[in-house]
Amino acid sequence: MLSASGQDRSPSIRAVGRALPPHYASQEQLIAAFRELWATRHFNLERLEDLHRAVQVGGRHLALPLEAYPPLVTFQQRNDAWIRSATELGETVVRQALDAAELTPGEVDHVFFVTVTGIATPSIDARLANRVRFREDFKRTPLFGLGCVAGAAGVARAADYLRGFPEHTALVIAVELCSLTLQREDLSIPNIIASGLFGDGAACAVLRGAAAPGARGPRVVASRSVFYPDTERIMGWDVVDTGFKVVLSAKVPGLVKDHIRGNVDGFLAQHGLKREDIRHWVAHTGGPKVLEAFEEALELGPSTLERSWASLREVGNLSSASVLFVLGETLESVRARPGEWGVMMAMGPGFGAEMVLLRW
Amino acid sequence: MAERELEVMTEIHRIVTEELEWKGAVEPSQDLIRDLQLDSLGLTVLAVGLENRFRIRLSEEDAQGVRTVGDLAKLVAQRVAAPVEPQPEEALP
Known part of the structure; x- marks a missing residue:
């Protein structure tokens, strides 16, 4: 930007x-x-x-x-x-x-x-x-x-x-x-x-920041938040006397399937991009059904979310830390070339999504 | 409808209204997915509730023939009448 x-x-x-x-x-x-x-x-x-x-x-x-x-x-x-x-x-x-x-x-x-x-x-x-x-x-x-x-x-x-x-x-x-x-x-x-x-x-x-010395690593070109109205009971906590009681609906994968494609396509279009232009996908490891929903909705190839799947299998869903684990793995294990694009995406209580456009 | 099926119907009604927050009627002819709008989690909650109440086990194979509330009530009533042999650890209190 x-x-x-x-x-x-x-x-x-x-x-x-x-x-x-x-x-x-x-x-x-x-x-x-x-x-x-x-x-x-x-x-x-x-x-x-x-x-x-x-x-x-x-x-x-x-x-x-x-x-x-x-x-x-x-x-x-x-x-x-x-x-x-x-x-x-x-x-x-x-x-x-x-x-x-x-x-x-x-x-x-x-x-x-x-x-x-x-x-x-x-x-x-x-x-x-x-x-x-x-x-x-x-x-x-x-x-x-x-x-x-x-x-x-x-x-x-x-x-x-x-x-x-x-x-x-x-x-x-x-x-x-x-x-x-x-x-x-x-x-x-x-x-x-x-x-x-x-x-x-x-x-x-x-x-x-862009003016800090010694810049390296992918740049955060843009981001976009998406809020899904009237989905408060999809995920969250009920705060009870003993702590945080989980609210978890089976509708989460369905929400991903229904929305993420339009959200991602709209976000990318703002920057003159299409899904085919994205080389690196960094997806939150919500669970098997959420990852499958990402793959299906975004028409991703079988190994595209490999690092997310591996992280899920090895350590489970680490909530907010999960997508950063996948990002870290991507930074360290992928030989990205200058100019390649990436998208980091996650969803969470609200219900809502956040997409981050990266460029190496 | 046999007495046992009526008992199962009462329990299905309790689970879908109390645990799954369903606001409408619950009738034997209703389709579990289309009419009661049960997703995979809702179906699991319903199955677990019935297993706990009637001390039975329902399997994936059982689910093949179940489409409506009435189908489920009949299956559970049959299973109560002819229970599957428990595994050794299930005999523990």
């Missing part, structure tokens, strides 16, 4: 750090752990096991060891554990991302912190500042509630900011510890599916 003076003001994505918590549990270990709990309400446990296997996730990295979860009963206990783990994982991922970008904490001007799995005041970005020592004049924008779309939306909002401050550097930190939101006593089918799909992880994208 050109400024009035004709200069390209598109910021670039210099690096994406990713971190997973240390406690890995395979899907079969998790099923075994849940089985006794399910049996207190449900008769056909094989059906529930099949639901867990149907999400095609091989296992999850958990913030805590499996045995540490049952004693967490109250919202306070869960959220306190979330603050501790989120701060630790956040620090890891910020240091990793800055190292990869060959930058120091003192060079960071603005931190966008996104999450939907815990709450903290001061927000986690402030706690990170005390650990990694950002400058005292660094700006903070904590964003809560965008859910799975927040990784893409966070990059889009950081890019908006960097167009206004092209000499600045911004971080987009996504920390999601879905395991600490799990309501064990909620034995509803949506919660059982969610407990099979969502995992824990953190990612940090480093973005630099």
Whole structure:
């Protein structure tokens, strides 16, 4: 995108750090752990096991060891554990991302912190500042509630900011510890599916304005948000005494099928592009049906979303961090040539979507 | 309609109105997908609810012959009358 003076003001994505918590549990270990709990309400446990296997996730990295979860009963206990783990994982991922970008904490001007799995005041970005020592004049924008779309939306909002401050550097930190939101006593089918799909992880994208020295990586040429009216109950939380109770509708893949093609085509057309011009697709790993819906609606080839599928199978849906994991994999594993186009896309509670146009 | 089928109909009505927030009528002739607008998640919630209430197991094969509310009530009533042999672990309390 050109400024009035004709200069390209598109910021670039210099690096994406990713971190997973240390406690890995395979899907079969998790099923075994849940089985006794399910049996207190449900008769056909094989059906529930099949639901867990149907999400095609091989296992999850958990913030805590499996045995540490049952004693967490109250919202306070869960959220306190979330603050501790989120701060630790956040620090890891910020240091990793800055190292990869060959930058120091003192060079960071603005931190966008996104999450939907815990709450903290001061927000986690402030706690990170005390650990990694950002400058005292660094700006903070904590964003809560965008859910799975927040990784893409966070990059889009950081890019908006960097167009206004092209000499600045911004971080987009996504920390999601879905395991600490799990309501064990909620034995509803949506919660059982969610407990099979969502995992824990953190990612940090480093973005630099067009006038910052040493630009490298794909540029964020443009972004577009899409809000779908009257879809509040498609996905989200009901906040209850014990924390966040999941709202998850089976209509999500249908919404993707109905809307994403028109959304993407319209967005690309604004920039004189068509789907065939896009070389790199970076899709949120919503789940098997969501990825299939992306592939069908956008007529993508069988290996186009390979990195999203791999991430889903390896670590599950990490909410806002997922699309940044796929973005990081794309940056590091793809030999993109200058001039190639990419689209990053995610959807989340609202219901809504965010599309980000990238150019290498 | 046999007594058992009526009992199943009552449970289907409870699940679709209470758990799936269906506001309209629930009649045996209604198509589960077209009329009650059940998606894959809704069908699973309905199946699990019936399995729990009547202590039966419904399979993918069972679903092949089920289109309407009445079909489902008849299937569940038959399964209650002639249950599938439980797996060893299902015999546990």
